[in-house]
Amino acid sequence: MEIKIKLNGTEMTADVEPRTLLVHLIREKFSSTGTHIGCDTSSCGACTILIDGKSAKSCTILAVQVNGKEISTVEGLLTAEGLHPIQEGFKENHALHCGFCTPGMMMRAVELLEKNPNPSEDEIRWGISGNLCRCTGYNNIVSAIKYASAKIRGAELPSTEPKFV
Amino acid sequence: MIPSSFEYSAPSTLDEALKMLNELGDEAKILAGGHSLIPMMKLRFAEPEHLVDINNIPGLSYVKEEGEYLIIGAMTREVELEESDIVAAKFPIFLDAAKLIADPQVRNWGTIGGNLAHGDVANDHPAVMIALDAEVEITGQNESRWVSINEFFMGFYTTAVQEGEILTAIRIPNASGKNGNSYHKNERKVGDYATAGVAVNITLDDSGTCTAVGIGLTNVNPTPLKAERSEQALIGTKLDDAAIANAAQYASEDCKPSDDLRGSVDYKRRIVKTLTKRMIIKAMERAN
Incomplete structure (x- = not known):
């Protein structure tokens, strides 16, 4: 399934299986490995990212669920003005x-x-x-x-x- | 951990979703917040062939007062209940519960409808809804119906929602008179299911006599339990110490907890007894 998201402000597209987890899309397809996989059971929060500004555990959300949404990860915190x-x-x-x-x-x-x-x-x-x-x-x-x-x-x-x- | 393969659809209207669910029958599962279903799919406890994602259907997320009811849309996120002014003013029980449901990230996604429709006795909203004497709106292709919460939970992960139907709203009757409600669960750590939880909703008349009461128990019975004997022990009393002690004792006797990692049967009964007493007192304080 073809999906389109905005990752830290950049439009990205990917072809994913429905069962692909958001954290795997971010880490493996988009190579943004700042988002970590800890417990893989939505307990530890290491995979926390923002979806349209709301924090979420990306190990428990399907990549297809965020089609059309804005994702922010730790890589997006640093700006030209310096550290967040x-x-x-x-x-x-x-x-x-x-x-x-x-x-x-x-x-x-x-x-x-x-x-x-x-x-x-x-x-x-x-x-x-x-x-x-x-x-x-x-x-x-x-x-x-x-x-x-x-x-x-x-x-x-x-x-x-x-x-x- | 990755779930086994499935087909995915995200209909944009309720009609489309209902049509799809009717065609797919028992091959389909509804995806709401997903924070119970996806973990089960990752562990292969659930392997639906088709997920029908209802997150893109507008109009299922709201908290409003209408006539004699507070009505909550099924797709209302836990965080939206936590932040609702109407809820804070009249139903602090939801704030008690919301703070103890999983953690902030999960509450950003988890929905009240999903929490009920999952049919898990360890979830917190079932007991809260029993205490509040809620009704649940179940919508099918041809009709929608309101079902009392007391007839909603049928057994292990089984509810009154049939194949081809969607839980669409919850309504809670406004209390007349002085009303107070409260919930607490014992949990081993943030995000854990309840060792035991107790929800209490109390209505008093001007003289302080209890005219209506609802008591629901979390995770100490095969299905979410309405503590009827405890309720009867309070009705018509002024909630004196003896009445409260009786209600607490009955709740601890009438539940059927199981031995597990969270504690022994005896331990859980004691927790129920203590929490029942505390929640009655807290609800009474809030009513006055």
Whole structure:
């Protein structure tokens, strides 16, 4: 089946079987391997991408379902102006160790901040409850999202000094 | 994991979808949010020959008040319930439930109609709908009918939706008097199915006497359970401690949970008892 999508702003077409999962279309047909496959059971969130701006787990959506839609992946965050605020937040706050969950975490955070530019810590933790990280214990990820929130709002940036908890 | 091969259609009208489902018969499955069906297909627990995707049919996603009812379109996403002002004002039970259904990404896709039509006793909306005394609209090629939620769940992944039919809407009667509702489930971690869940909807008159009550239980019975004995224990009382204790005790006795990774039968009955008590109190507080 022939489908057409916009991937990070670029029109793409592909011929896929109905059973092809969106994550496989993105990684294998379009070679955008920033989107990861973790659990493959919609538990871990490593495959999180945006479909028309809404975060979704691409391992549990068929490629044919997104025909005509806009897909955003981690590769689309960097622009000519530089890092996206969420990328800068992760970088400044040391919010990754192995980096496997990072693309999914960041894409989820992008939608979270789009809907709620100034989330509380509780809202951030609920907001990323569908994304698992097995290295950092989440604290630095939460700090990164707070940092990105401040950056997006033009507020004073929080300290990025390591906190010992 | 990739599902086995199937044909895919995405009709753009309800009529077209119904015609297709009638022609295909039991070869077809309806694809709504897909977050229960696709995982089952990946594991080959389900191998439909044809998927009829109803996501492109306009007019199936809405939350509105009409006459005495709150009406919810079957393709309304969980996130849309979470963000609905009407729901927040009158049915906080949906906010309780929505927060505990899977996770934010899944709620962006999962639909309320799919949650019911899947017929999974572990899903959360069935108990909520039982508590709210909802009715479900089932549309076929020639007619549509409203079915009480109490006659909707027939057994293991089986509902009143027949071949060639689509669940199109859910309606919930507005309560008269002071009304409050609440839901909670115990889960081992975010995204897990309920170890046990309890939904309560209570209506009080001006003197504080309980005039109507609905109690639904999640994942502690072969089908979603209406805790009738518990309801009877509360009707006509002022929801005093003794009445609440009786209702909680009956709920724990009347359910039939199974031993599994989430806990033993005895443990689950205790969870039901505790949650029933807590949810009655919470619903009562919200009513007042």
